[in-house]
Amino acid sequence: MxxxxxxxxxxxxxxxxxxxxxxxxxxxxxxxxxxxxxxxxxxxxxxxxxxxxxxxxxxxxxxxxxxxxxxxxxxxxxxxxxxxxxxxxxxxxxxxxxxxxDPYRFGPVIGEMDEYLLGEGTHQRIWEVLGAHVKEHEGVKGTHFAVWAPNAQRVSVICDFNSWDGRRNPMRLRGATGVWEIFLPGIGEGTPYKYEIIGAQGQLMAAKADPVGFGSEHPPATASVVRDITGYGWDDDGWMHHRSEKNAHNAPISIYEVHLGSWKRKADEGNRPLSYKEAAVELVDYAKEMGFTHLEFLPLSEFPFDGSWGYQPIGLFAPTVRFGPPHEFRDLIDAAHQAGLGILLDWVPGHFPTDVHGLGQFDGTALYEHADPKEGFHQDWNTLIYNYGRIEVANFLISNALYWLEEYHVDGLRVDAVASMLYRDYSREDGQWIPNKDGGRENLEAISLLQRTNSICYGEVPGIMTAAEESTSFPGVSKPVDAGGLGFGFKWNMGWMNDTLDYIARDPIHRRHHHHQMTFGIHYAFSENFILPISHDEVVHGKGSMINKMPGLEGEKFANLRAYYGFMWGHPGKKLLFMGNEIAQWAEWNNNDQLDWAATEYYTHAGVQTLVRDLNFLYRETPSLYVKDCEPGGFEWLEANDMDASVFAWIRRGGPDDPEVVVACNFTPIERMGYRIGLPAKGKWRMALNTDAKEYGGEGRGDMNGVTAEDTPWHGQDHSAPVTLPPLSTVILVRELD
CATH class of the missing domain: 2.60.40.10 (Immunoglobulins)
Incomplete structure (x- = not known):
């Protein structure tokens, strides 16, 4: 009618x-x-x-x-x-x-309390309000969109629904919060969208992706995509209940660092990378078989440029669609947890790219970034720096950290480029930076952000861990916030990495002149809770693969690398190894291709792979190698000064009932027969690992049946034994209990 x-x-x-x-x-x-x-x-x-x-x-x-x-x-x-x-x-x-x-017949969705907290900049879970949420509102199914753009004159959702015409669905401004919202009926899962913004000066901005979007189009397309992230059925209760024990300072932590796009590819399908669901089987099974305790992924937040490896993200709340939608990323995490593996994500709060669809000049003003390039522009990376002092921006980043921990059951975050955040003069000449309010070089706002992030994450999500990639001597990175620290659980030991890699790359004849590079790390080994990292940064951009860093002929290269890995696993500190290093591939890492898995067909490469596996399991099964990784009571030098022989030896200790471990390294190509080493207890000491063993590609030299302590004081110990140290090797002895 x-x-x-x-x-x-x-x-x-x-x-x-x-x-x-x-x-x-x-x-x-x-x-x-x-x-x-x-x-x-x-x-x-x-x-x-x-x-x-x-x-x-x-x-x-x-x-x-x-x-x-x-x-x-x-x-x-x-x-x-x-x-x-x-x-x-x-x-x-x-x-x-x-x-x-009619979208304009529907009332607001955002409630008064959410509005208040958003306006105050204290809404710890902004993803529950902002972004695109599939829901039923006033009896109609659709999607609610909300975005922060306080200086905009108009914000519209544009998508296929409205022919990407920003005039058709302008949003409602929610008072002083600067948040715009609209409910679009009939819009659902999988819909690409952007925000069209008229800026503060009336200028029409380039269409923007959603800062809190849960999905994105496949690059090079740049639209956000509506993703319903609710309703996933986790099956990892067992892991979640015990994960605090797995991430503790006294736990064995051995991390396999992975760039998911190049770990393994499907050559018969256009050389595509594995999907999240495929990685949930192949990668998880491999990491478990290799004895690693955690997988750490290079950034998986959506990013436009493959060559950035994810370190220039735009969609901080969107798992990259390169490998599948959000629920399939959860499948990968769930599978890892069921296999007993923790998941760590690289997290990048230090900078963001200048792509026009990103956060830069989001509402026509320097909203997320500093307006002054002396504070807001990274000269090294041509990226923008967050304005950490703006409470809404700090809240955005803190909430993003919580998002991954809560919504995706991620077990920890490794924070990238922390040093660049801590110092206002990072990589800047005089006159290119602005001092803090006290006239100093420290970035007080960034320090506060990191402290708040760690305090909130540890407080809200039990059992997680955070780790800082921090390359300076900034004090207290892994000390609690209430003790004046930054509050991280762990810090990457970049000094140890640089010193030891420099040493091991030298011809053995010259190593005696650089002996201190292998011992110096102990002087500060317990000043922080350290992770020993051999990361992706060490095998790219002309630095050479790990095997190619080693001196000598081919056999000596492999022996050097095996000895170095033995040194690393015997040294105090948690372990991190980038993919491909465990198979000693010759080529540098190439993010556009898979690892050289064919190399494992050769016994030398397969031997290194087997060694890394055995080191991992020995580490996990031997409390004295991990319980006091972060405590000085877990380490004692036996021989730190034999530079002429390039020999190092030390004791590792755990709890009072844990058998001690003695580690000895010979970094010359000369066999040291009968080299006397002090032992902290009498009795039999079994050879738990010898990097020269034939199964690792070595010659099988050394005391494979172990040694027996003699009542001959040596190295400050009441007992000792003559030990054969094969050329370019590390041996690990474990006291047998009576």
Missing amino acids: TDTPAKYPQMPLSPETAQQIAAGTLRDPFGVLGLHEAEDETHWVAVFDPGAVSMTVLMEGKEFPLGHFDGVPGVFCGMVPARAPYRLRGTNADGDMWENE
Whole structure:
């Protein structure tokens, strides 16, 4: 039935307002569009649809045609009898007809408390409010969009639904919060979208991806994608219940660092990388078989440029779609947990790229970044630096850290480039940086951000860990915040890495002149809770693969590398090894191809792989090698000064009932037969590991049956034994209990 009033009352819209609607410049679209009540208690509906030549309101089983303004295409307005739910029916010039809900008939979604916390900058879980949420609102299914853009004059959702026309779905501004929102009925999972923004000065910005979007298109496409991240059925209760024990300072932690796009590829399918679901089987099974305790992924937050390896992210809340949608990323984490493996993610709060669809000049102002390039631009990476002192930006980053820990059950975050955050003069010359309020070089706002992030994450999510890639001597990186530290659980030991790699790359004849490089790390080994990292940065950009760093002929290269890994696993500190290092591949890491798995067909490469596996299991099964990784009581030098022989020996201790371990390294190609080493106890000492063993590609030299302590004091110990140290080797002896 059609009810057509005999005469329309005066249009409640002025021609000027209609022009603003059609031009997309109306500041308050919800004040005009949709259903409204006039002063005389009559009701009217205003609609904008530039593709329509006629528009009808369908309400309570009746039809109410709307009038339109001459010379203002697409703007319709007319009276309806009541305030009630309705639908719209439009017709275009070709006679095509469609029906849809009117987004402007729906009330706000964001509640008062969320609005208050967002405005205050203390909403720890902004992803529950901002972003695109598939939901039912006022009895209709659709998606709620919300975005922070406080200086914008207009923000619109653009997508296929509205022909990517920013005039059609401008959003509602929520007061002083600077948050804009709209509920779009009928929009659901998989819909690409962006925000079209008119900036603070009235300029039309490049369309922006959603800063809190949960999904993205495949690069090089740049739109966000609606993803429903609710309702995943986790099956990792066993892991979650015990993970605090797995991430503790006294736990064995051996991390396999992975760039998922190049770990393994499907050559018969266009050389594509594994999907999350495939990695949930192949990568998880491999890491478990190799004895690693944790997988650490290079950044998986969405990023536009493959060559950045993820370290220039734009979609901080979106797992990269390169390997699958969000739930499939959860499949990978769930599988890892069921296999007893923890998951760590590289997290990048230090900078973001300048791509026009990203955060830069988001609402026409320096919103997320500093306006002054002396504070807001990274000269090394040509990226932008977050304004850590702006409470909403700090809240955005802290909330993002919580997001990965809570929504994806991630067990920890490794924070990238912390040194660049801590110092205002990082990689800058005089005159290129601005001192802090006290005249110093420390970035006090970034320090506060890191402290708050660690305090909140550890406080809100039990059992997790955080680790800092921090390359300076900044004090207290892994000390608690209430003790003046930054609050990280662990810190990467970059000094140890640089010194020992420099030493092992030298010809053995010269090593005696650099003996201190292998011992110096102990001077500060317990000043922080350290992870010993041999990361991706050490095998790329001309630095050479690990095997190619080694001196000598081919056999000596492998022996050097095996001895170095033995040194590393015997040294205090948790372990991290980048993929490919465990198979001693010759080539540098190439992010565009898979690892050289064919190398493992050769016994020398397979031997190194077997060695790393056995080191991992020995480490995990021997408490004295990990319980006091971060305590000085877990280490004692036996021989630190025999530079002429390039020999090092030390004791590792755990709890009072844990058998001691003695580690000895010979970094010359000369066999040291009968080399006396002090032992802290009498009795039999078994050869737990010898890097020269034949199964590792060695010659099988040494005391494979172990040694027996003699009552000959040596190295400050009451007992000792003559030990054969094969050329370029590390041996690990474990006291046998009576």
